[in-house]
Amino acid sequence: MSDEKVTTDIITLTRHVLDEQRKHKEASGELTLLLNAVQLGCKFVATNVRKARLLNLQVSFKIGLAGASNVQGEEQKKLDVISNEIFINALRSSGRVAVMVSEEDEQAIIVEEGLRGRYCVVFDPLDGSSNIDAGVNVGTIFGIYRIRPDSTGSIEDALRPGKEMVVAGYCMYGSSANMVLSLGNGVNGYTLDNAIGEFILTHPNIKIPSRGKIYSVNEGNSMYWDEVCTEYFNSMKFPPPGKSPYSARYIGSMVADVHRTLLYGGIFAYPADKKSKNGKLRLLYECFPMAYLVEQAGGKAVNGTGRILDIVPDNIHARAPIFLGSKDDVEDWEKINKKYS
Numbered sequence: 001m002s003d004e005k006v007t008t009d010i011i012t013l014t015r016h017v018l019d020e021q022r023k024h025k026e027a028s029g030e031l032t033l034l035l036n037a038v039q040l041g042c043k044f045v046a047t048n049v050r051k052a053r054l055l056n057l058q059v060s061f062k063i064g065l066a067g068a069s070n071v072q073g074e075e076q077k078k079l080d081v082i083s084n085e086i087f088i089n090a091l092r093s094s095g096r097v098a099v100m101v102s103e104e105d106e107q108a109i110i111v112e113e114g115l116r117g118r119y120c121v122v123f124d125p126l127d128g129s130s131n132i133d134a135g136v137n138v139g140t141i142f143g144i145y146r147i148r149p150d151s152t153g154s155i156e157d158a159l160r161p162g163k164e165m166v167v168a169g170y171c172m173y174g175s176s177a178n179m180v181l182s183l184g185n186g187v188n189g190y191t192l193d194n195a196i197g198e199f200i201l202t203h204p205n206i207k208i209p210s211r212g213k214i215y216s217v218n219e220g221n222s223m224y225w226d227e228v229c230t231e232y233f234n235s236m237k238f239p240p241p242g243k244s245p246y247s248a249r250y251i252g253s254m255v256a257d258v259h260r261t262l263l264y265g266g267i268f269a270y271p272a273d274k275k276s277k278n279g280k281l282r283l284l285y286e287c288f289p290m291a292y293l294v295e296q297a298g299g300k301a302v303n304g305t306g307r308i309l310d311i312v313p314d315n316i317h318a319r320a321p322i323f324l325g326s327k328d329d330v331e332d333w334e335k336i337n338k339k340y341s
C-alpha cells in the first residue's frame with residue numbers, strides 16, 4: 001500500500017457555504033438549499049456539455065443549432081436551450097425562487113404560488129456557446145438577489161444594482177467543472193469530483209493580483225473603438241522604453257476570459273464602440289456577477305460612467321460596456337477615460 005495520505009475530510013461546497021455563513025451570520029438553510037439547486041444545474045449541464053462532445057450534438061452546425069433564435073437575436077444552440085431548461089427546472093423545484101431572469105427567455109419567469117420562495121436568480125445558462133463547436137470552455141453565470149421584503153416576486157426584484165446581490169458565481173465547463181462563488185465575503189473556487197458528484201474546495205480565498213501582464217479584448221473591433229480604448233490598449237502594446245508590452249489573450253467566452261483574469265490578473269474588456277453603443281455583454285447575468293466576483297477578489301469593474309455594480313438596469317436584457325480586472329490596470333484605463341471626458 002503506497003504511503004500516499006488518503007483524504008478523509010473533504011470540504012464540499014455545501015459544507016463550506018454553511019461554515020462561511022455560520023462565521024458571518026445565522027446560517028440560513030434557505031440559501032444553502034438554493035445553492036444546492038444551482039449545483040445540480042451545473043452538474044447536469046456539465047454532463048450534457050461533455051456528452052454533446054461525444055454525441056456530436058453540436059459539432060455539425062445542422063445538429064448543433066436549435067433552429068431558433070433568442071431575444072438577443074442570436075442563433076440558439078441546442079445546448080443553450082437544454083441548459084436553460086435544466087436551470088429553470090432545478091431552480092423552480094427548489095421552492096426557494098420567486099423570479100428568474102435568463103438570457104434565453106424574453107420575459108422574467110415568475111414561479112407559481114406553491115413553489116415560490118424568497119430569491120430572484122438571474123443567469124446565463126450557457127456562456128460562450130458560439131465557441132462550443134470548437135471545444136472551447138463554456139460556462140454558466142449566475143447572480144442571486146433576495147426579493148424585496150414587501151414583494152411576492154416581480155420583475156422589479158431583478159431591476160436592481162448588482163451590489164444588492166447576495167451571491168454571484170459561475171461554473172466553467174472545461175477539462176473539469178470549476179465553480180467560482182462569492183457570498184459577499186471573498187471568493188472561493190471549487191472543482192467537481194465526478195467520482196462523488198460533489199464540488200470540492202480547491203481554490204480558497206481567490207485574490208486577483210493588483211496588476212497583471214495580460215489584456216483581453218476583441219481587437220477585431222478596434223476600428224470601431226473610441227479614442228480612450230485606442231490610447232489605452234496602445235499603451236499596453238507600445239509601452240514607454242524600459243517597459244515590456246502586455247500579452248494579448250482573448251478566448252471569446254466571458255467565463256474563460258474572466259476566470260483567467262481572476263487567477264492571473266490583467267484586464268478583460270468589452271467596450272462600447274461605434275458598432276455596439278452599449279457594448280455586447282448583458283448587465284444582469286454577465287456583467288453584474290463577474291463584477292461582483294472581481295471586486296470581492298480585490299479587483300475593479302467599471303464602465304464609462306463608474307462602478308458596474310452601482311448601475312440600475314432599465315431592462316432585464318440591458319447591455320453595458322465593461323472593463324474589469326486588476327485594480328491598477330483598471331485604474332490606468334480610468335485615468336485615460338478621465339482625460340477625454
Ligand code: AHG
Pocket residue numbers: 074103124126127128129130218252253254255257280
Ligand atoms: P453567450 O454565449 O452567453 O451569448 O455570451 C457570449 C459573449 C461572451 O461569452 C463573450 O465574452 C462575448 O460574447 C464574445 O463576443 P465577441 O465574439 O463579439 O468578442
Ligand code: MN
Pocket residue numbers: 072074103129
Ligand atoms: Mn447567447
Ligand code: MN
Pocket residue numbers: 124126127128254286
Ligand atoms: Mn454569455
Ligand code: MN
Pocket residue numbers: 103124125126127128129
Ligand atoms: Mn449564453
